[in-house]
Amino acid sequence: MRRAQQMLAIAGLALAVWAMTYGFYYAVWIEHQTLDHIGGWLAGAFQHAAMRDMTAARAGLDDYARAKYVYTREVDAHSHWIGMAMVLLALAALWNRLEFGEVARRMLAGALILGAYGFPLGVLLQNHLAAPIGQGVAVITSGLLIVAFAMVAYGYARRA
Amino acid sequence: MALAGALANAEPDAAAAFPRMSARRLLVIGGLALFLTGTIFGDVFAVFILHPNADRIGQALAGAIAAVRQHRVEDVGRSFEAIGGFLENRGTKVDAHAHMIGFGYLAMLLAILYPWIRLSEAASRRLAMLLIAGGVVLPVGVFAIHYVGLAYSPLEAIGWASIVADTGGLLVVVACGGFLVGLWRGWKDDAPPAEDALPADRSWAGRVLMAGGTLLILAGFLHGAWFAGVDLYAQERQDHDLLAMMAESAAMDPGPGLIPERAGAALNGYGNLQADHAVKIAAHSHIIEFGLIALMAGFFQPFVFLEERWKRRWAVVLLAGSVVLPVAVLSELKFGLLAGGVADAGGAMVIAALAGMLAGVLRYTGRLDGLSAAAAGTGGGVSGGGR
Numbered sequence: 001m002r003r004a005q006q007m008l009a010i011a012g013l014a015l016a017v018w019a020m021t022y023g024f025y026y027a028v029w030i031e032h033q034t035l036d037h038i039g040g041w042l043a044g045a046f047q048h049a050a051m052r053d054m055t056a057a058r059a060g061l062d063d064y065a066r067a068k069y070v071y072t073r074e075v076d077a078h079s080h081w082i083g084m085a086m087v088l089l090a091l092a093a094l095w096n097r098l099e100f101g102e103v104a105r106r107m108l109a110g111a112l113i114l115g116a117y118g119f120p121l122g123v124l125l126q127n128h129l130a131a132p133i134g135q136g137v138a139v140i141t142s143g144l145l146i147v148a149f150a151m152v153a154y155g156y157a158r159r160a
Numbered sequence: 161m162a163l164a165g166a167l168a169n170a171e172p173d174a175a176a177a178f179p180r181m182s183a184r185r186l187l188v189i190g191g192l193a194l195f196l197t198g199t200i201f202g203d204v205f206a207v208f209i210l211h212p213n214a215d216r217i218g219q220a221l222a223g224a225i226a227a228v229r230q231h232r233v234e235d236v237g238r239s240f241e242a243i244g245g246f247l248e249n250r251g252t253k254v255d256a257h258a259h260m261i262g263f264g265y266l267a268m269l270l271a272i273l274y275p276w277i278r279l280s281e282a283a284s285r286r287l288a289m290l291l292i293a294g295g296v297v298l299p300v301g302v303f304a305i306h307y308v309g310l311a312y313s314p315l316e317a318i319g320w321a322s323i324v325a326d327t328g329g330l331l332v333v334v335a336c337g338g339f340l341v342g343l344w345r346g347w348k349d350d351a352p353p354a355e356d357a358l359p360a361d362r363s364w365a366g367r368v369l370m371a372g373g374t375l376l377i378l379a380g381f382l383h384g385a386w387f388a389g390v391d392l393y394a395q396e397r398q399d400h401d402l403l404a405m406m407a408e409s410a411a412m413d414p415g416p417g418l419i420p421e422r423a424g425a426a427l428n429g430y431g432n433l434q435a436d437h438a439v440k441i442a443a444h445s446h447i448i449e450f451g452l453i454a455l456m457a458g459f460f461q462p463f464v465f466l467e468e469r470w471k472r473r474w475a476v477v478l479l480a481g482s483v484v485l486p487v488a489v490l491s492e493l494k495f496g497l498l499a500g501g502v503a504d505a506g507g508a509m510v511i512a513a514l515a516g517m518l519a520g521v522l523r524y525t526g527r528l529d530g531l532s533a534a535a536a537g538t539g540g541g542v543s544g545g546g547r
Contacts, residue, residue, distance in 0.1 A: 153378055
């Protein structure tokens, strides 16, 4: 197993373990409570509207939207981490067929690993830092992934 | 006969790499079975539950608007409780489907990487069984959440089904951690891994599946990037604005009727928005999932004991279904049930192709076992590839 291939395999499996641990922690400690809050705020907003208290209704809807925004990104980070882990593992096994030199392969593997870890992290950071910072990380790393993946496809096609 | 002859030359090595009840065989067969079960479950869910459930959510939301209009605060709460139940019904089934497929992938990927994992066969077999057990327990637990609820639960927010599901997840984490240790030891070990038949395969079906899978994944990435850049934030704003309009219109708009015109329009818009969001997410995730499964199926072609023409047919059917389903799902908003039917047919194509390949793997293992038994002089083995 060559260096770049090893990097991809270990980074992929480590990412899978990390994503599942995060998912496990999230499911046990956060998800159910978050879903209760989302549902509670939405129902509360409509109940305030039924009492014609529109200020409270709007505040409830704002809380609902914020909680749903956070929840969506938390779940997206989990699913994208695990998805990217699968892609890294699959590519690790195929890596020897890539028609590039070892240095280019290592750079490509590094870009894929950076993108696979960084893209979902960028999604998650939108909840904790100013949204443009998280979006910036997500955009840059997803761009890196797309370019790297196109290069991989090219590498296989060149051989064919 | 020609196929049997060709296999006979390769089989001593293959038999060593893929022995009866070995960890690798467990991972391949368990992984394919998990993927297949998850996909069949997803198809059944899409046909029988998804659309009726969406209609019920719409009706409950309309009930909530009417209750707001009539100052019936408790009925508003009851309507949203019902919506919560419908969403939980949908969410748990989607999660069960997605996790079972995900664990199937993981098992197959570990089978592919198996030659580089430095663990004893017994330890690997235990980890493989743990992974597959967790891959069954978690989705079954998630599926049961909607039906079990909080009955007899010792916890405030988490029921027994969730506890079972989380235990399944823990089993998978432990199994993956064990395999990660094995890969790490392989990294440290300078000894080259044994020659492996899987990555060396250059058959037509294998190449087409790998190239097609890579292209499907790339298409899924591009679609996801487009969705995140163009649709996601706009849809989140619309979600909030449409709900606000429903609440305000129901509370403040003058005129008769249980659902004022503005609230009705917002309700329709909200339904369309949810549908648009759902089909785009489903298309994005399915095209990547099918790309991955095509890639992995490409690896396993040396273990698929079928005639070459049948291997090619199943490869083409798998890739065709992998394109048909996401494209038809995306068209559902325009063409309604017709596109839904085509999407289901695409899913059925993927299922049929994988079932065909799984049958080929089982025939292959049966043949290997027969040959091993004959070589050991025990007799009575299955020979000629028939299980």
